[in-house]
Amino acid sequence: xxCAECRDNLVACAEGFLDREALxxxxxxxxxxIGCQAKYKAIAGLQQRLVARGQAAAEVSLVEPVMRRxxxxxxxxxxxxxxxxILRHRWGFGLGAAGFAAAVTLIFILSTPKIQAAxxxxxxxGAQAVAKLTTIHLRGHLRTPPSDNFSAINPNSDFVTVELxxxxxxxxxxxxxxxxxxxxxxxxxxxxxxxxxxxxxxxxPSASAFDTQWLHELANLNQALNDELxxxxxxxxxxxxxQEHGADGKPKSVITVEAKSGLLTGDYLKNxxxxxxxxxxxxxxxxxxxxxDSVKIYVHADPGEKLIFELNQIDCNQPMDASVFQLQLPxxxxxxxxxxxxxxxxxxxxxTSEQAARALLDACDREDWTEAAKFFDPLTAGEKQTLGGxxxxxxxxxxxxxxSLISGAQFVPYEIKLKNGEMKKWNLSLKRDGQTHxxxxxxxx
Amino acid sequence: xxLTDKECVERCRxxxxxxxxxxxxxxxxxxxSYLAARVGNFPQAEEAAQESFVRAxxxxxxxxxxxxxxxxxxxxxARVAKEHFRSLEHRxxxxxxxxxxxxxxADSGEEYxxxxxxxxxxxxxxxxxxxxxxERLSCQEVATRLGLPLGTVTKTLSRAYALLxxxxxxxxxxxxxxxxx
Numbered sequence: 001x002x003c004a005e006c007r008d009n010l011v012a013c014a015e016g017f018l019d020r021e022a023l024x025x026x027x028x029x030x031x032x033x034i035g036c037q038a039k040y041k042a043i044a045g046l047q048q049r050l051v052a053r054g055q056a057a058a059e060v061s062l063v064e065p066v067m068r069r070x071x072x073x074x075x076x077x078x079x080x081x082x083x084x085x086i087l088r089h090r091w092g093f094g095l096g097a098a099g100f101a102a103a104v105t106l107i108f109i110l111s112t113p114k115i116q117a118a119x120x121x122x123x124x125x126g127a128q129a130v131a132k133l134t135t136i137h138l139r140g141h142l143r144t145p146p147s148d149n150f151s152a153i154n155p156n157s158d159f160v161t162v163e164l165x166x167x168x169x170x171x172x173x174x175x176x177x178x179x180x181x182x183x184x185x186x187x188x189x190x191x192x193x194x195x196x197x198x199x200x201x202x203x204x205p206s207a208s209a210f211d212t213q214w215l216h217e218l219a220n221l222n223q224a225l226n227d228e229l230x231x232x233x234x235x236x237x238x239x240x241x242x243q244e245h246g247a248d249g250k251p252k253s254v255i256t257v258e259a260k261s262g263l264l265t266g267d268y269l270k271n272x273x274x275x276x277x278x279x280x281x282x283x284x285x286x287x288x289x290x291x292x293d294s295v296k297i298y299v300h301a302d303p304g305e306k307l308i309f310e311l312n313q314i315d316c317n318q319p320m321d322a323s324v325f326q327l328q329l330p331x332x333x334x335x336x337x338x339x340x341x342x343x344x345x346x347x348x349x350x351x352t353s354e355q356a357a358r359a360l361l362d363a364c365d366r367e368d369w370t371e372a373a374k375f376f377d378p379l380t381a382g383e384k385q386t387l388g389g390x391x392x393x394x395x396x397x398x399x400x401x402x403x404s405l406i407s408g409a410q411f412v413p414y415e416i417k418l419k420n421g422e423m424k425k426w427n428l429s430l431k432r433d434g435q436t437h438x439x440x441x442x443x444x445x
Numbered sequence: 446x447x448l449t450d451k452e453c454v455e456r457c458r459x460x461x462x463x464x465x466x467x468x469x470x471x472x473x474x475x476x477x478s479y480l481a482a483r484v485g486n487f488p489q490a491e492e493a494a495q496e497s498f499v500r501a502x503x504x505x506x507x508x509x510x511x512x513x514x515x516x517x518x519x520x521x522x523a524r525v526a527k528e529h530f531r532s533l534e535h536r537x538x539x540x541x542x543x544x545x546x547x548x549x550x551a552d553s554g555e556e557y558x559x560x561x562x563x564x565x566x567x568x569x570x571x572x573x574x575x576x577x578x579x580e581r582l583s584c585q586e587v588a589t590r591l592g593l594p595l596g597t598v599t600k601t602l603s604r605a606y607a608l609l610x611x612x613x614x615x616x617x618x619x620x621x622x623x624x625x626x
Contacts, residue, residue: 011603015584043606046613050578053559056481057474057579066469066495070502071462 001025006036014043020434031206052260135320136219138164139313140295143306147180147194149443151211151273153308155301164215165324172205173325176212183210184327191327197380199329200336214274218295218311228281232257243287251287256280268399268411268427271299280305291316334378339433339440348374349437353398353430356439357412360428361392375430376441387445389419398430409442447471447590449568454511457502465502471572472515473498474579476522479560483526493529497522515571516564562612570605573598 001009001022006029012018013026030037141159144152150162166174171187182193190202192210202209208216232239238258246252259279261270271277280298285291295311342348351359356375363371364387369379372387379387396413411427418424429443448456448467456464476497481490501518508517563571569591576587588598 011606012599015599015602042610046606046610049559050574053478054474054578054581057477058581060474060477060491060494062473062477062491062494062498063466063469066473066498066502067463067466069495069499070465 001029003029003033003036006030006033007039010036010040010043014040014047020432020437022434024434031209032204034207133168134317135165135167137166137313137315137318137320138215138219138311140309140311142178142309144178145180146178149211149273150176150178150181150183151214151275153272153274153277153299155271155299155306155308159310162215164212164219165320166216166219167320167325172207174208174212174216175324176210176215181210182327183212184325185209186325186327193327193329193333196382197330197333198336198378199333228257228283246284246286246293252293253285253287255283255285257283271301274309277308279308334380336378339377339436339438341436342374342438345436345438348439351439353410353412353439354395356430357414357428358392358395360441361390361395361414361416364388364390365392375439376445386418391417391419393417393423399427411444449512450514451511454505454508454514457505462502465498465505468514468518469498471575472518475515475560475563475575476518478579479519480522480526482560483523484529489529493522493525497525500525512568519561519564558613558616559609562609562616565612566605566608570601570608573601574605574609577602 006026009018009022009026013023018026030040140162142162143154143157143159144162145154145157146160148154160179162176162178164174164176166172172185173187174185176183180195182195184191184193185205187205189204190206190209192200200210237260240256242254242256244252244254257280259281261276261278267276269276274297278300280300282296282298284293284295286293292314294314295309296307297309298305299308348356348359360372360375363369363375367384367388369384372379376383393415394413395415398410398412400410409429409431411429413425413427415423415425427444428441430439431442432438433440448464450468450471453464453467457468473494477490477494480493480497481487484490484493497518501514501521504521508514510517563574566574572591573587576582576590577584582590584598584602585595587593588595591598593601
């Protein structure tokens with residue numbers, strides 16, 4: 001797919017209307033093309049903004065009160081509103097109104113262009129201080145299940161170390177690692193290793209892959225700070241700027257951004273990824289070196305907020321050993337391959353997500369791994385050991401998230417009893433493969 | 446298929462005030478969003494939105510281009526919001542905070558250009574955007590509601606995004622950014 005074809009398809013891609021083949025071609029092109037990525041980001045950004053505005057107004061219902069007023073005799077308001085009271089008694093309000101005004105003032109002060117300009121200035125200095133990056137190494141702590149997706153977050157998980165090494169030239173290379181998985185782009189190909197024995201390889205280089213995008217964005221500090229400023233303006237996120245002294249006694253500029261995902265509280269994917277979480281992001285810049293010192297991200301969880309990510313080591317332009325970009329794999333690694341058209345493919349392509357979930361779990365019950373692999377491949381020895389002989393208790397009706405609009409995922413609730421007696425109640429994430437149109441497991445097991 | 450804005454306005458003028466309900470239903474959410482961003486408070490935004498609709502109804506005979514009902518309605522809403530701030534200013538005559546708030550509200554134009562930019566869309570494009578995002582319908586549901594093929598809806602959506610981005614870029618180009626180096 002070339003750029004023109006990709007751009008023709010971007011809206012259909014974002015709306016989930018592309019057929020599987022075109023979707024894969026589009027995504028592959030997007031991975032490799034910065035120009036189309038920018039176009040896609042712009043569309044997705046506008047969509048996100050529209051979704052947020054729509055959600056803010058979701059509960060509004062004015063037809064009845066307005067029509068009651070306009071249809072009443074003489075078209076006069078039937079009842080007093082706060083607005084009409086204010087307009088009528090504009091001279092007579094006392095202390096209560098002053099309290100309200102002070103509260104509103106605070107809201108606007110936090111969002112005034114002056115604060116934005118001051119934050120922009122601090123961020124500009126930080127971006128300029130790292131403008132000529134040759135390498136970057138980021139090390140931080142993230143609350144996430146150790147083997148889960150690189151962008152998954154979970155306020156209830158313990159902290160694990162997440163690292164990124166990136167070489168910008170002469171050839172782009174990168175490595176992202178957390179305890180349970182490693183992704184490496186060695187300049188020629190892109191590989192993912194899920195410990196202990198699963199691997200996946202794309203035969204081409206990529207700017208980011210396997211849901212590591214957020215770390216790459218953070219590593220591109222100049223762009224990251226620009227994006228943050230742009231989001232602040234676009235979404236009207238409150239931002240504050242304070243001057244403090246750090247633990248080292250040095251003066252620091254601290255910029256705090258309150259970011260909203262736009263997802264409703266009840267959305268299944270709310271707070272499961274950075275892009276779907278409401279967060280408070282705290283950027284600390286050293287006023288002497290003008291470099292970004294640290295980043296802390298808090299998720300608004302229930303109850304209160306929780307520190308979810310702390311970036312506390314940023315090494316710029318340090319030499320990197322070539323071995324960093326080489327992936328050592330165990331000899332018995334199982335490579336995930338492309339899904340193949342089956343002789344009876346139509347039968348599987350015609351399934352609903354619920355039927356696919358049922359077929360997979362029944363196959364695990366029978367320990368029919370050939371059948372199970374039609375939905376979940378590769379199945380490692382450990383997974384076979386855990387899932388073999390399970391008993392299906394229930395399978396519910398699928399649901400989607402606002403994000404499904406883009407990802408195409410459907411979530412099927414299930415409850416199973418494992419042969420060790422453990423009960424498991426969760427949601428199977430299923431997506432349709434572009435080539436075979438069969439459902440495959442994307443998570444949740 | 447729903448009546449167009451022009452048809453609704455004309456029916457109201459012809460003695461069918463109940464058809465104003467279609468216009469309220471169509472624009473209540475974007476109007477609320479617009480006002481919430483201006484007054485910074487949901488209950489007051491709701492009151493201001495009611496007030497705006499009632500004034501619009503009472504002034505319907507003055508509307509010269511019925512097909513431009515939505516942009517005209519936003520103009521009325523802007524005046525209602527301004528009166529709201531003016532009343533606060535009077536109440537806080539000696540309070541510097543009110544002045545700051547006025548300045549902040551007047552300058553913090555980031556929140557509400559979206560609804561203003563939507564006024565610049567052709568009617569079909571605007572309806573698709575409003576149904577898709579403010580009524581939160583799927584593209585298929587939008588197609589059914591407007592009696593259009595699904596492909597036409599997605600193409601209209603695509604064109605509407607491009608027009609909106611153009612309009613927003615023009616409105617937001619003056620905002621500060623970090624220089625690329």
